[in-house]
Amino acid sequence: MAPDVLEPLPFVPLLPEELLRKHHIFEPQDHRFRSAARLMQSMWRQDRELPIGSYMVDGKRKKLGSRISPAAAKSGGNFMAPAIAALVRRELAYREPAAMIDEGRLYANLLSSMPLAFNVFGLLKLDLAFASRVLGELFQDLAGAQVRAVLFEHSPGRGNPVLTGDHSAFDVLLRYETPTGRRGFVAIEVKYSESCQEPVPVIRPRYDDLAEVSGLFVEPRKQALRTNPYQQLFREHLLAQTMLMRGDADEARFVVISPQLNTLVAAAIAGYQAELKPAGEDQVGFAGITLEDTIVALAMAGEEQYAARLYRRYCDFQLVDGELNLFWAGDGPIGTASDPAAVTAAGPLKLLPGGRA
Structure with a gap:
């Protein structure tokens, strides 16, 4: 029974x-x-x-x-609301130069984390006041901050040697301003069914220099940071750090969002955290947030029915x-x-x- x-x-x-x-x-x-x-x-x-x-x-x-x-797929069947399907079409038309977006996966693959990113954060892009409430629910210290922009598949400069010199990008980036006028951003990597064992790109020598000067790592030259399951987190964390170092913002954090029951991603997050020093004021903090808690934040910010639909589909x-x-x-x-x-x-x-x- x-x-x-x-x-x-x-x-x-x-x-x-x-x-x-x-x-x-x-x-x-x-x-x-x-x-x-x-x-x-x-x-x-x-x-x-x-x-x-x-x-x-x-x-x-x-x-x-x-x-x-x-x-x-053409009719937007992979997206949770017609407004999000319309947003996706516009985002693709105005994607950043050299942005790597597989349209086939985005439109037709139900399992992909690409449509998941739009389904979770699309409403934030469409309503920045709602986005600000979600931000405060996710991070208590950012309650009262105002989201100024929501960007998808974002890089501050693909191939720019001043940054990481490669084409690393964030699935989502939230730019915000605090009540005291501080500019900040939350860089987000969205995982769903991934294992953090995806193909490893060439790790450029630029990363060695950045790892040293960033002060983020216990052992900045450690080879494990440059291989799976940590290499993508390592690359994106340093990309966010270079943005902060060159003055793109006054504060920043890098987060990975994944389902609670995806133990492979959870283990990668925990292992990567163990490689980090405590973040200082001039450094990008790192955290893992469950997809479930992210959906709860949408509900608490006012989209309860939509959050229930998201949870039922993905969690x-x-x-x-x-x-x-x-x-x-x-x-x-x-x-x-x-x-x-x-x-x-x-x-x-x-x-x-x-x-x-």
Whole structure:
């Protein structure tokens, strides 16, 4: 018998191959979290009756449940609101020169962190007053600060030798001004199903110099900082530090946002933090924030219904547990996670303090 109150999952389940195949999402290279996240995105697609997408493998087209068809992609099916789909079109048209944006992944890949970044931060771009409230919810010391700009896939100067000399960029950057007039920014890297084991780019010699002068690291020459799982955090942290050093802002912080149950990213964040000295006033601080807490911040800032939808799509792994139970029971068709018995619609509300809805 199912319990009256579902306890938070300690980690995502290992899913049977047969279940994954029935959803057209069996990908042998997937790690545990990505497999569960892929199933959840496939279920989200089915609930909204979005046509399944595909990709080429060995010269043949293969269905993939975590993608949507070209027609559904073109209509903005990967985005949580029509206003965000419209924002994405405009952001692509006015992207920064040399910005690296894979439009296919952005529009059609439900699992990608690229659309996630727009789905989470798109409303902030459209309403800077709302963005300011979210900023204060995320960082108590920034309550009262006013967000002046929300930038996507942002670099202050790709290839600029004064900075890092490469094409590193932030998924999102929030520029703000405090009540005392201090200018600041929050540079954000968004992770969803990644493992922090992605291909490593060439780490330029410029990073050696920056690591030394920045004062950020316990051992600035340590090779581990330049390899996975830390190298991307190392590069982006130093990019933010060079912005601060050249006077782009008076204060700054670099944060990574990822799901609580993505233990691979959580381990990378914790390990990287252990390589850092305490940040001084002239240095960029670093922190990891869960995607769940970010969604709660949107709810607390006034977008409760939208936050609940975000949580259900990206974070409510009780849906995966429900689908797994249906598979074991053998008494329900695949894709019925929208059944009230299998859904914890109140999931995100339980995260809010004081029981506030």
